[in-house]
Amino acid sequence: MESLSFDLSQTALREVNQFLHGADLASKVSKVSITQPDGKHAIAAGLNADVEVEIDGHAGYYAAGMNQLARVTITGSAGTGVAENMMSGSVHVKGFASNAAGATAQGGLLVIDGDAGLRCGISLKGADIVVGGSVGSFSAFMAQAGNLVILGDAGEALGDSIYEARIFVRGKVKSLGADCEEKTMGDAEKKILADLLARAGHKDVSVDSFKLYGSARTLYNFHVDNAGAY
Amino acid sequence: MCGIVGLLVKKPALREQLGELMMPMLIGMTERGPDSAGLAVFNDTVDVDHRKISIYSGFTEAGEDFDWNGLVHGLREHLVIDARVQARGNHAVLTVSGEPEAARHWIKEHHPRLHLLSTGRSISVFKDVGTPAEVADRYDFKSLKGTHVVAHTRMATESAITADRAHPFTAGEDFCLIHNGSLSNAAGLRRKLEPLGIHFETDNDTEAACRYIEWRLGEGDTLHQALDHAFKELDGFYTLLMATSDQLALVRDPFACKPAVVAEHDDYVAIASEFRSLAHLPGIRDAKVFEPGPEEMYVWKA
Structure with a gap:
């Protein structure tokens, strides 16, 4: 199994992404390193192969978006929409992530070691996100399925209009959004949390230091008393 | 964007x-x-008695050939002030003594199509399409x-x-x-x-x-x-x-x-x-x- 390196100051990003989209990539190469990313957009977006990709530096918008199978690591920070609509595989941001990290992601694991910006996990559809730092306002807005684990604090309107996703927060929550409430953490949820913490490199963090938030399910059905609001 | x-x-x-x-x-x-x-x-701060005024001449008929030296002569003659200019095409940074509002007013009155970009002791502005x-x-x-x-x-x-x-x-x-x-x-x-x-x-x-x-x-x-x-x-x-x-x-x-x-x-x-x-x-x-x-x-x- 070969390992390959691309320097984005020398090779065009489109060429690198086309290589990563090539047929039978996983049989040709096991690891791809990308240096000098310098904040370029859509680096390693749209992968669909069981390979390891390391982006050494700061990535721009939509890095590793729509990821399937690949294991992508960004050693620096990531711009807006990292791992948006990820289907499977994993994305690990060692620095901070900007707004809308993991938006609409349907599967796989997104790990952010630093802070995440606003709208982290917006419309989450089944993926798992573990944020080592804090998240900005409107995170997990309309999140439908999956788990958002926050080791730091959460901003305003956490989990607004949430469906069946779970939010675990260790720090303070500035405010909860509409229809989001604290839940009792049962053994099943503790197991999910412990597993995610271990996979994200936080196995020493106690699950008992977290609170669980989820949907109060009061917005699921039309309520006639709200008719005046329409 | x-x-x-x-x-x-x-x-x-x-x-x-x-x-x-x-x-x-x-x-x-x-x-x-x-x-x-x-x-x-922000650079080359002038003393308290002077001001720098950045000007754009692209809307005048002369455009980048605007007669900046003529402008300076006019200001000196009519307002009896120090005036000097550093021009680059349709932009110029004018340095004047005295009340800056008087100079701005005179410029607008005599050259209504000149666009004044900034005034200050250290600011200069350049902008264009x-x-x-x-x-x-x-x-x-x-x-x-x-x-x-x-x-x-x-x-x-x-x-x-x-x-x-x-x-x-x-x-x-x-x-x-x-x-x-x-x-x-x-x-x-x-x-x-x-x-x-x-x-x-x-x-x-x-x-x-x-x-x-x-x-x-x-x-x-x-x-x-x-x-x-x-x-x-x-x-x-x-x-x-x-x-x-x-x-x-x-x-x-x-x-x-x-x-x-x-x-x-x-x-x-x-x-x-x-x-x-x-x-x-x-x-x-x-x-x-x-x-x-x-x-x-x-x-x-x-």
Whole structure:
């Protein structure tokens, strides 16, 4: 199994992404390193192969978006929409992530070691996100399925209009959004949390230091008393 | 969209290279703003009895062949003041003694199609339509020296593509503002300020923000108080970068709709809409890179 390196100051990003989209990539190469990313957009977006990709530096918008199978690591920070609509595989941001990290992601694991910006996990559809730092306002807005684990604090309107996703927060929550409430953490949820913490490199963090938030399910059905609001 | 960049050098030796260091930052924002570009640079502060006035002649018939020396002679003769000019095509920086308002008034009266870009002891403004590379080349941005600079690449959404609607906007003296975003209540701000005697020169939304904040400063607000008022009054999406003779200030709207990244280094503070404009700064790997939070004020002293 070969390992390959691309320097984005020398090779065009489109060429690198086309290589990563090539047929039978996983049989040709096991690891791809990308240096000098310098904040370029859509680096390693749209992968669909069981390979390891390391982006050494700061990535721009939509890095590793729509990821399937690949294991992508960004050693620096990531711009807006990292791992948006990820289907499977994993994305690990060692620095901070900007707004809308993991938006609409349907599967796989997104790990952010630093802070995440606003709208982290917006419309989450089944993926798992573990944020080592804090998240900005409107995170997990309309999140439908999956788990958002926050080791730091959460901003305003956490989990607004949430469906069946779970939010675990260790720090303070500035405010909860509409229809989001604290839940009792049962053994099943503790197991999910412990597993995610271990996979994200936080196995020493106690699950008992977290609170669980989820949907109060009061917005699921039309309520006639709200008719005046329409 | 639009791109904003700002660079404040802390190491005096770097002042000589301010334009050179800023150039890749500006070019890096070309995709965010390909229709116009501009900057405000702070340098060569004149004494308290003098002011620098930046002027654009692109709307006059002569355009870049405007008779700048004729303008200087006229000012000297009619107002009996010191006047000198440093011209580059359709832009000039005029230095005058005495009451700056008298000089501004005389220029507007005798050359109504000249557009005044800025007034102050240290600010100079250059802005025009064209790609950032074309505009930078036209006015030789890379040779600029100074303590700090803010620059903008524009993708017009709220008003037409003309030189006077490019950024930076200025108000009062030694104050300028650049903006990524759009304001939905710019007309309302204008209706509030015009009865107070504040004159607008374009229909651009950023001009309203610029004049609003400068008005608050003139009312005695500190920069922090003025920005607190701005958070309450400005409705829309914005990352605003402001500069005075000795400060840079950055704010983002409460929803952080528009981006910003900051790099703090021992030798400089650099601000840009995206990291790709910071990637080529010397020593960037040692800088503290972070994303400024929404509705917070960041102020750096020159």
